[in-house]
Amino acid sequence: MIPFYALIASFLLFRGVGLLGLQYWNDWQTALQWAIAVMLLLGASAHWGRRRPDLVRMVPPVFPGKEWIVTVTGMLEITGAIGLLLPAVSLAAAVCLVVLLTAMLPANIYAARNQLMIGGKPVPKLPVRLAIELVFIAAVLLASPLI
Structure with a gap:
């Protein structure tokens, strides 16, 4: 759930900064791209931190x-x-991220069905987990240059 909260909070922060007049952040798509980057970097940090054993169990x-x-x-x-x-590769990155998020779905389903824990907290129930994954995928698609 933390990456989900990070996505929402950082999008609101970046969008708010844009609405305050900083030209770079004035575009909602740019704010969403940065929010996704924050979410992904936060999620990636768990791959080497204290939560790594939990992620390994999710596979x-x-x-x-x-x-x-x-x-x-x-x-x-x-x-x-x-x-x-990076504008030159953002479309390719978005496509690859959708593929990655889809490829990681079996781990999320397995974790939800087996009531695994991440950081001492239970993973969300399967319907919630699937909804979060769809939000992540939709966010990446909305942030891509296709839209």
């Missing part, structure tokens, strides 16, 4: 190399966050 048993998967997805989140902010 369904059918997938080998759980540690490797967690490391790579963290690196891809960082890469996507940076890429989304």
Whole structure:
């Protein structure tokens, strides 16, 4: 839930700064791109911090190399966050982020169905988890140059 809250709070902050007159932040799409970057960087930090063992447990048993998967997805989140902010590659980054978020969905479903914990707190129930994932995907699509 923390990445979800970070997305909402940072979007409101960046958008508010734009409404106060800072020209760069005046565009809602730019504010959303930066908010997604904040969300992704925050989420990626868990891939190497205290929550790493929780993320490793989230990877369904059918997938080998759980540690490797967690490391790579963290690196891809960082890469996507940076890429989304660079106009030359933001479209490609958005497409890749949608693919990444979709690819990580089995871990989120597994975690919800098995009532796993992240940072000592239970993961959201499956309907909530799916809704959050759809919000993340929709945000990336709305922040992309396609819109």
